[in-house]
Amino acid sequence: MADTVRLSAREALAAVTDPGTFTELPAPDGTYAPDGPLSWDGYDAARARATARTGEAESVVCGTASVGGTRAVLVSFEFGFLGGSLGERTGDRIEAAYTFARAHRLPVVPLVATGGSRMQEGMRALVQLQRVARQSALTREAGLAQVAVLRDPTTGGGWATLGAGADVILALESAQVGFAGSRVRPADADPAAYSARGQFAAGAVDAVVRHDDLAGTLAGWLRLLTCPSDDPAPVPYALGRGDLPATGRDAVRRARAGERPRADAYLDAYFTSRVTVGGDRCGGTDDGVLCGFGESARDGRTVAYAAQLGTATRPAGYRTAARLVRLAGRLGVPVLTLVDTPGAANDAEAERSGAGAAIADLFTALAASPVPVTTLVVGEGGSGGALALAAPENTWATPDSYFSVIAPELAAAILKRDPDETDATADQLHLRPQDLVELGVVRGIAGTAP
Template sequence: MTEVTSEPAVAAPEWTICPGCDTLLYAKRLARSRQVCPDCGHHGRLTAPERLAQLLDPGSASSLGLTVTTGDPLGFVDAKPYPQRLREARAGTGLEEAVVCVRGAIEGNPVIVAAMDFRFMAGSLGAAVGELVTEAAQVALRERTPLLIVTASGGARMQEGAIALMQMAKTSQALGELDEAGVMTISLITDPTFGGVAASFATLCDVIIAEPGARLGFAGRRVIEQTIRQKLPEEFQTAEFLLEHGMIDLLRPRAALRPTLGRLLSIGSRRPMGQPIGVPAELVTDPADLAARDPWQVVRQARELGRPTTLDYLALAFDEFEELHGDRLARDCPAIVGGMARLGDVPLIVIGTQKGHTVAELTGRGFGMPTPAGYRKAARLLRLAAKLGLPVVTLVDTPGAYPGREAEEQGQAVAIAENLRLMAGLPVPIVSVITGEGGSGGALALSVANQVLAFSSSVYSVISPEGCAAILWRDATQAARAAAALRVDARQLLGLGVVDAVIPEPAGGVHRVPVAAARRLRSALAAGLYRLADLDGAQIVEERRRRFRSFQAAT
């Protein structure tokens, strides 16, 4: 009888070098930190199984049971025949293809996940990968369960030629079907994500999250530099660069991914939700119940630097908020903040203008004057609300839209007009609140709502009093006279029907007791949403259009 012996197992190395900072690291320590360097924060690559283990609730993952066959449509041979490369990739990874598709849960929220693995032929998009991602999307569609795609790819699989190219269209079509059905989609961008994956399903999801340092782009740095000899900045195509340029929503370190995804899925899942609780709201609907005030003094109080900003109200009046960034075109305007939130048990989208309390904050936020990118970001969030069936709350405090040369070059008027049309036909409830200044079309672009409220020391006007005085009286010092003539204060706006109700400010003003102001805002929003909760999409749109159709010249 012959004794069979096996080769001794090769021990895993105890030490490794971080590619980000060249620090020698203890391998077990690096594994405990999810392959994130404790010294420089470099996020190392994870396999698809490792990624799923980190993101999904323990014991929740189960295979979708999808089976596809990877063919060799071109009979392709480079240094090796394509079938040989496939066999080697399978042997080296233990995977059938470059994506793993499972059903699971994240913090109790059901989700379908397609996780790519860069080890398998650089995560390239071939016919099998395209089919698996499409089939995962079809499962999400049938079950009306959110889809999470974790990307890691060098691009389309060259060995399959034009067949690989067609997968970009096929997967994009699958994402489009989920849009039509109102099923939430999220992509998690990991390093690297390029080419055909970047130009299809990776960037078509409702929310795009990226890990620090993750690179995303259509053409890689080497291709760009060698093709057109263009010198690129060091941070080019990194997640940080993309966030600044409005291409992604969120930048999250690996340890924060699971709770972030849990919040997004909880708010964005189309699960039965209880109606907003009908609570007594401190609202004034009769102008006679408000004391007459000097309009110019109201203007000055509306501009008080201590007044709570949108971010202040989000922290004080709402229960959850996950800010989303970017217009997905070129920029992220800091003068508008928005994202997915919760008011009690009600998931919603919140959008608001953002000023600040200090010179530095005001300067950084463009003094609350949105650029075209800000209005386009708002439009993107409004469309997301319509897709997911979420009500919208807007908080407005702006002198007006940013009037600079760049804004005009980027289509400021068009961006505002598009928002007006979009909000007019949005089939979900919209409640808008003028919290400070409501300046001209820049404010109206966020205020085409079913119900428009205003704090008692807020103003809303076609132009600033100073602007009106400079044009009509040719004297900016006549601003107080212009404010009175324009009837900009909340009491007179209520009489004109421009606002539907006024939220009385606590004694001393909202800037002195912001917590009390936030409580009043919360109850007012809850009452507004409660009133609209039983209306269907057509009724909501009809009511809103009727509201704005009613503004006509007095007879």
């Protein structure tokens, strides 16, 4: 693990904001009764020592600043103030910051470093999590992005609200991340599960970032997430052959050919820069699905993307794609999907992981999307596992692709045909790109770049 980098709240702000742009928001009025709501003996003295040590009156510093030229509201935790714990006055400040963000249409960046709720305030501290969650929900409903940065440590309610509840989660590579703090975990717990990389592997974090790269990474995310557009994403140019397949079997062979351009090549050609949304937030990832946001090479607009890479798509892949589609919808960003899969994964583990529910959820997300979705079939279009990623009434195909209700080999087997009838079955399925246009299933065939 990399060496732990622990910065104060103001050092963290200085590390990510443009010089001279930070303006602190005024702290809301509010005082504690002697020793707080529980009359906890010594609480006033502990807060006084924390202030003397850190120079802060509370565990968060809130304000506005530019991050790579994008103005945002930032909430930076001071771990040196009672472990960055959340109390009532912490809740006051966070609520005021989120309210300001909505009033001024600004994204919110929590720079989290906390041990959890403040025990000296008991349940009055714990219910601040509900208060914070409501502010996050209202900000999400307002269509404003929330990008969390997980510092060391990020545990307890701070992780379960401002951290895990953000639209995009960036974690410093040295950060401890987990709901359970270091002193309350089981003695035999695997420490890797409570790390930034462990949470990334479990699909709970979008990216693990080096401290030196954080400012640039955060600036890139904010730039992409604050550029809404009403126009559909343009159809990508076809990167492979321009001629159409003569037969159904020819279409299948071309789509399965190892040399045929894959979705990652299409993304590289389509975007000048892009970032990745990682994981389904339910403990799963799928390396066969790429999701994220990028800057279009054609007009510089932000476009969200979800792309299959040619493998059987697992439930986590469908859930990640649905998460991406919903996030793009909230932010007003058009979506591009690239279809290329022999079908949904159908092994026992996929079934136990909720394959049917995950596919249904993606169908629903696309059907209900408030932003335009553009789809290009770049390879195999294998049944419902491929259709789940396809835009209703705005799907296109490349000459190197096919789309079918079922693979021709499986169709022949179900119909109890001899294996040598597979080619004829492929023709009967009318799965070639030109067949799909004639059937009205796709709008057209993508051309090559001019």
